[in-house]
Amino acid sequence: MAEWSDDSPAARLRKIALLSQELPVLLRRALVDFRLSGDSGVVVGGLPLADADLGTSPPVTATPPQRDELARADAMLLLIASFLGYPVSQAGVDDGRLIRDISPKPGHETTQLGSSSSGELMWHNEDAYHPLRPDWICLLCLRNPDSTATSFVPITEVPIEEPTRSLLFQPRFRIEPDSSNVSSTAVAEPPAVAVLAGDRSRPFVRLDPAFMIRDAADGEACDALETVIKAVDDRLQDVRLAPGEILIIDNLRSVHGRRAFQARYDGRDRWLRVVHAAADLRRSEGFRTGDHGRAVLADVGLVQR
Numbered sequence: 549m550a551e552w553s554d555d556s557p558a559a560r561l562r563k564i565a566l567l568s569q570e571l572p573v574l575l576r577r578a579l580v581d582f583r584l585s586g587d588s589g590v591v592v593g594g595l596p597l598a599d600a601d602l603g604t605s606p607p608v609t610a611t612p613p614q615r616d617e618l619a620r621a622d623a624m625l626l627l628i629a630s631f632l633g634y635p636v637s638q639a640g641v642d643d644g645r646l647i648r649d650i651s652p653k654p655g656h657e658t659t660q661l662g663s664s665s666s667g668e669l670m671w672h673n674e675d676a677y678h679p680l681r682p683d684w685i686c687l688l689c690l691r692n693p694d695s696t697a698t699s700f701v702p703i704t705e706v707p708i709e710e711p712t713r714s715l716l717f718q719p720r721f722r723i724e725p726d727s728s729n730v731s732s733t734a735v736a737e738p739p740a741v742a743v744l745a746g747d748r749s750r751p752f753v754r755l756d757p758a759f760m761i762r763d764a765a766d767g768e769a770c771d772a773l774e775t776v777i778k779a780v781d782d783r784l785q786d787v788r789l790a791p792g793e794i795l796i797i798d799n800l801r802s803v804h805g806r807r808a809f810q811a812r813y814d815g816r817d818r819w820l821r822v823v824h825a826a827a828d829l830r831r832s833e834g835f836r837t838g839d840h841g842r843a844v845l846a847d848v849g850l851v852q853r
């Protein structure tokens with residue numbers, strides 16, 4: 549059993565969870581309001597960042613830079629994520645790192661990866677295929693020279709009429725792992741899941757159109773899927789983050805993506821840092837790995853959520 553004086557990654561996370569109670573009262577109040585209200589997203593601004601101290605945007609540097617300014621940004625991200633829930637990662641994504649960089653990468657321009665640029669990143673729920681997908685995504689903007697928009701919409705703002713609505717509550721949809729998760733690309737046919745779940749008037753949503761199987765044998769489900777995709781497209785909003793702003797996305801109540809932009813590859817590119825948070829660690833007990841113990845395995849069988 550690790551002691552509190554232990555400086556292992558797992559022990560550091562425990563300390564961060566305690567320290568999150570020391571966040572400024574106004575910020576804690578805003579986060580509690582956000583969490584209890586069931587709002588789909590919020591922007592927290594005002595994190596002081598000195599651009600000159602950040603170094604160059606990845607991937608010009610071979611590895612993410614280690615600087616005091618970035619350490620402060622990471623601490624703020626982890627504190628906020630720890631106040632909402634428990635920071636978690638995916639074991640198959642970026643070696644299970646808890647804090648990940650998002651910036652354009654040469655060769656990825658038109659892929660459906662966070663490192664794409666000239667191609668729009670289709671909106672989605674994060675890790676939609678995964679039964680233990682994160683509850684919240686905390687996106688900290690370090691640099692955004694062209695005010696590139698994060699696309700976003702709460703599912704409650706998307707009109708979904710009957711009979712499409714009822715059909716989306718039925719487990720008739722299959723979602724494949726997205727291509728960022730290297731350890732889950734060979735998984736057998738994904739299980740059938742519902743797009744909408746929970747409270748029928750304020751449902752949770754599970755969509756990733758770029759990785760959803762269209763089964764011609766179930767025309768009704770295909771039609772319902774295309775209907776909701778178009779409805780989301782029509783309501784999609786743009787959130788243009790500025791440096792020092794953190795967008796907190798409720799991953800069960802909203803979808804997000806990114807508009808197209810032109811990468812520079814000059815060390816000044818758009819650069820975000822991201823931490824995921826889970827509301828409950830018990831659901832993933834026995835399915836996590838990593839030296840911090842928070843990297844959720846890609847294949848967790850039929851754990852339901």
Ligand SMILES: [Fe+2]
Pocket residue numbers: 672673674804
């Ligand atoms: Fe995403």
